[in-house]
Amino acid sequence: xxxxxxxxxxxxxxxxHQAISACSGRWYSACLKITRDPxxxxxxxxxxxxxxxxxxxxxxxxxxxxxxIHRIVINAALQRLRKLRPGVLQSLGTEIPDSSxxxxxxxxxxxxxxxxxxxLAGLTDIERVCFVLKHLEEWRLSEIAGELGTNVGAVKQxxxxxxxxxxxxxxxxxxxxx
Amino acid sequence: xNDESLLLYYFDDGLSDRERxxxxxxxxxxxxxxxxYAGLCAQLDAWNGTPTTPLPEQLLHRWHHSIAAAARQExxxxxxxVRSVNLPSFAWGAVISAALALVIGIGINRTADESVxxxxxxxxxxxxxxxxxxxxxxxxxxxxxxxxxARQDLTMLGAQPADDRMLLVRQIIxxxxxxxxxxxxxxxxxxARVLRAFEPILLRLAxxxxxxxxxxxxxxxxxxxxxxxxxxLGRDTSKQATST
Numbered sequence: 001x002x003x004x005x006x007x008x009x010x011x012x013x014x015x016x017h018q019a020i021s022a023c024s025g026r027w028y029s030a031c032l033k034i035t036r037d038p039x040x041x042x043x044x045x046x047x048x049x050x051x052x053x054x055x056x057x058x059x060x061x062x063x064x065x066x067x068x069i070h071r072i073v074i075n076a077a078l079q080r081l082r083k084l085r086p087g088v089l090q091s092l093g094t095e096i097p098d099s100s101x102x103x104x105x106x107x108x109x110x111x112x113x114x115x116x117x118x119x120l121a122g123l124t125d126i127e128r129v130c131f132v133l134k135h136l137e138e139w140r141l142s143e144i145a146g147e148l149g150t151n152v153g154a155v156k157q158x159x160x161x162x163x164x165x166x167x168x169x170x171x172x173x174x175x176x177x178x
Numbered sequence: 179x180n181d182e183s184l185l186l187y188y189f190d191d192g193l194s195d196r197e198r199x200x201x202x203x204x205x206x207x208x209x210x211x212x213x214x215y216a217g218l219c220a221q222l223d224a225w226n227g228t229p230t231t232p233l234p235e236q237l238l239h240r241w242h243h244s245i246a247a248a249a250r251q252e253x254x255x256x257x258x259x260v261r262s263v264n265l266p267s268f269a270w271g272a273v274i275s276a277a278l279a280l281v282i283g284i285g286i287n288r289t290a291d292e293s294v295x296x297x298x299x300x301x302x303x304x305x306x307x308x309x310x311x312x313x314x315x316x317x318x319x320x321x322x323x324x325x326x327x328a329r330q331d332l333t334m335l336g337a338q339p340a341d342d343r344m345l346l347v348r349q350i351i352x353x354x355x356x357x358x359x360x361x362x363x364x365x366x367x368x369x370a371r372v373l374r375a376f377e378p379i380l381l382r383l384a385x386x387x388x389x390x391x392x393x394x395x396x397x398x399x400x401x402x403x404x405x406x407x408x409x410x411l412g413r414d415t416s417k418q419a420t421s422t
Contacts, residue, residue: 013249020241029231042237049241053248116225134189135222141192156192160182167221 010056011065020049023066030070031077033132036121040080048076074137078129078147085125119169123162130155131162179204184215188222235359 011019024045031041052059052069059068120128129148133139134155141152141159148155179201186192187201205212379396 013245016245017242020238020245024238024241025231025233028233028237032231042240045237046241046244049244050248053245117231134191135225141189152192156182156186160185163185163222164181166225170221 009061011059015065016049016053016056019066019069023070027070027073030132030137031073033117033120033136034074034077034129035081035084036128037084040084041077044077044080045073047080048073051076074133075147081125081129116166116170119166122169123165127158127162127165130158131166134159135163179211181214181218184218185222187215188219 027045027048028041031044032038035041035044048069052072059065120132123131130144133144133147134141139147141155144155145152183193183197183201187198193201205215379400382392382396
């Protein structure tokens, strides 16, 4: 009972400020990878912080506040992306053209993409979101599918395409003469 | 065995137990497959180490401010549940809004001939395609948020208890110094000077012995500066929109 009561102790304003100082760079960076838009990313962090503040009484003290907020931040970024481009995350079932096979192709793209963050820009929204959530945020495939309203198979395919394109882009770049 | 199976094996997700055991057995039996898998792991691990994007300092301030404002609103509601307006949130909302408005106003003039120059870049490794963010866009966004509080509460600061008022003004001074440093760090010395000019007014407001009439005059002065800069900002923004 005592433990339960302790777990119900909500984080204070000071806890939030501490979390912001320590982790907001990581939150912003994650949002930026998902949205590719600095303003959207900043707004997503802001939404998430206020949302977390409102719901802080639901926070379980057994978890880390930073991690709890991080998850809310990611959801806020997805919401912002959905709002900006409605339907973009619902088209997982359809095959998406592979841009590396277009006339402009992997070679041109890879010259531009000198880092992973830049190479992510070469992915479609769906591929990028699934890759970021799976690989960088370490969500389970089933969690991603649930969040995006699709099935695990479709998420797997999006992650496969993303990794394939990234490997081509980044390895081609490495083989470019200086 | 294809890379997709190896990828799921790496993620430890999306495979049945039987599939996992099959992959394990294949990796143990086939040296070339094990080598291919090691290469895949190395690449994926390297991507995990992607550095965090540098965080613009003004965003950090904006988020701290949001939480501080939300907390103040809550405290105000608890103190006076029937009062619908958040009185204590006025002060630094107004001052920072005014400061930001000044910053933007000057920034617009200063960068009129270089309006597309990015203030900072995301993904700045050599050869990367950066995502450019103009300082103006960021400041405008922040200002909008602060202005909302300021417009609502500006005229009601005088109704605050003296202790709350002093506490708020001290917070404003600290925040103003942060913005001043941000401007200086971004090579915007003019902006830093403008923000510095706010401090004497704020210090007078925070003084124990300031007479109510004087405090009111200072608040009015601040409100006036805010309105002037808002007007100027609106004019400059519409000018830019027309010219583009």
